[in-house]
Amino acid sequence: MDVAACRALDAADPLARFRDRFALPDGVIYLDGNSLGALPRATAARVASVVEAEWGRDLIGSWTAHHWIDLPRRVGDKIARLVGAAPGEVRVADSTSVNLFKLMAAALRLRPDRRVILSEPDNFPTDLYIAQGLVDLLGQGHELRLAGPDGLADAIDGDVALVSLTHVNYRSGRIHDMAEVTRRARAAGALTLWDLAHSAGAVPVDLDGCDADFAVGCGYKYLNGGPGAPSFLFAAARHHDTLTPPLSGWMGHAAPFAFDGNYRPADGLDRMLVGTPPVISLAALEVGVDLMLEADMAALRAKSMALGTLFADLVSARCGAHGFRLASPADPAGRGSQVCFAHAQGYAIVQALIRRGVIGDFRAPDILRFGFAPLYVGYADVWRAVEHLRAVMESGEWDHPEFHRRAAVT
Incomplete structure (x- = not known):
């Protein structure tokens, strides 16, 4: 050619x-949108409006008047359409690493009789680091076990609580068969956690169609949310009422503005929120997500x-x-x-x-x-x-x- x-x-x-x-x-x-997406032209005006009008003019009233408090849910529901999830199954909050920790810890609590997180040696390092840190924190025989792609399916046995993989490998671009790996995990009684950092907005993803349990994803690569844009997390609706968040912050409380001294988890996936939403970053991310939804x-x-x-x-x-x-x-x-x-x-x-x-x-x-x-x-x-x-x-x-x-x- x-x-x-x-x-x-x-x-x-x-x-x-x-x-x-x-x-x-x-x-x-x-040719580096897989690391940091390009700037949508509409983002600068949107961020300027948030800073100058919503923050500068309307001040704290913007939490209600401009629906700042709803951003983690609103942007999450939009991302859900890109990754094959239902409304209410995706929330935007924190970084990818923090969301990995939250979901890994919550998943292990759902399988208290098992002690193994299964991953692969070439997974993105932060995924392995978070798993290593969680295993060290929990002790009591918990283990991060690694298996290469050819032996991964056979390594999912009765000791495995969670299979944690990146859907598209960051180094090679190789795609895991999400449906097949998830099927093997479910058959063995294990849960799955998929990192969609190089998938969301780049390749078709069908989390619910694959029966995935959990997922995280990045806001600043193919979603074009800007450097350090907040991450998103997914949990299948069947798990919402039994998830125990390891970081029980005030935004995950059933009534954050009741200022109750005792934690009560919110309904649904809102319980996995932790701190105050990063409004400016979320506004920038929403522009990138809206643009992606047009394609x-x-x-x-x-x-x-x-x-x-x-x-x-x-x-x-x-x-x-x-x-x-x-x-x-x-x-x-x-x-x-x-x-x-x-x-x-x-x-x-x-x-x-x-x-x-x-x-x-x-x-x-x-x-x-x-x-x-x-x-x-x-x-x-x-x-x-x-x-x-x-x-x-x-x-x-x-x-x-x-x-x-x-x-x-x-």
């Missing part, structure tokens, strides 16, 4: 109209797979002599909205690309990671990105000393 064919695909793309809804810098090819998920997924396949094929054809190894599944249906290549000089190559305005990222030890957010990435972008990669490799540009100096964030 040549650049003219890519431009023709862009011209026929049903999602092309969304590109102008994002404030992308001129000359930048942004057709089937079209989004089809374009995502097509962009990834085009990128992988072009890298193979035009950069194949330079030592790149595909580190993502070759089958586009088996990966999320990212394509990763391994290279011994991956960090320096990514830095050279960034200097040229092609923004991807690096994940240790040797992964170049490129995300394809279909609402604002086009086919011609992919062509140009690979041309830059070819130039970086053929010229030896990547080997400039400045590109080898490691920054704090990679």
Whole structure:
């Protein structure tokens, strides 16, 4: 495929109209929406309104007048539509790590006769760190057990209380079969907790259709909620009345403004809320979620797979002599909205690309990671990105000393 064919695909793309809804810098090819989503143009005005009018003018009355207090539920119900959940099954609060802790601890309380959290070695580190910390906190024989993807299903036995996995692997983009893993867990009497950080807004997710028990997700990747946007958590309705929150904060109380000295859990999933909602961040996130809800998920997924396949094929054809190894599944249906290549000089190559305005990222030890957010990435972008990669490799540009100096964030 040549650049003219890519431009023709862009011209026929049903999602092309969304590109102008994002404030992308001129000359930048942004292939890192899997790490931080681009800024929706409407976000700045929305945040300014919250700051200047709702906070600045209406002050504390905005909790009622502008429904600030309802934001965790309102935005949660919108996200539910993106992840196959029912109204009332998703709430927005806290960070992904905090929500993992809350749901892991609550899940273990639902299986008091079991002591094992099962995960995989290549799960996102914070998921493993939270599990390790919880196991250390609980003691009493609790254990984090790890199994590789090929042996994972067989490792779900009668000792496992919770299977905790990331749906789309952050490093390779490989997708777990959520329905099958959940089925195996249920058959063994275990619960499931899915991390949707690289799934929500990128690939079709059907939590209720898969009978998933719990999930968490990120607000600042494909949902375009801004850096550090709050996370969301999901719990199937069948668990709501039996969940015991490990962080029993005032927003999870049955009557927060009764100021009762004794904790009583709220009805439903509201009991998993903890502290005061971050209003400005939630307002920004809502803009990104509303924008995502305008898109057709089937079209989004089809374009995502097509962009990834085009990128992988072009890298193979035009950069194949330079030592790149595909580190993502070759089958586009088996990966999320990212394509990763391994290279011994991956960090320096990514830095050279960034200097040229092609923004991807690096994940240790040797992964170049490129995300394809279909609402604002086009086919011609992919062509140009690979041309830059070819130039970086053929010229030896990547080997400039400045590109080898490691920054704090990679």
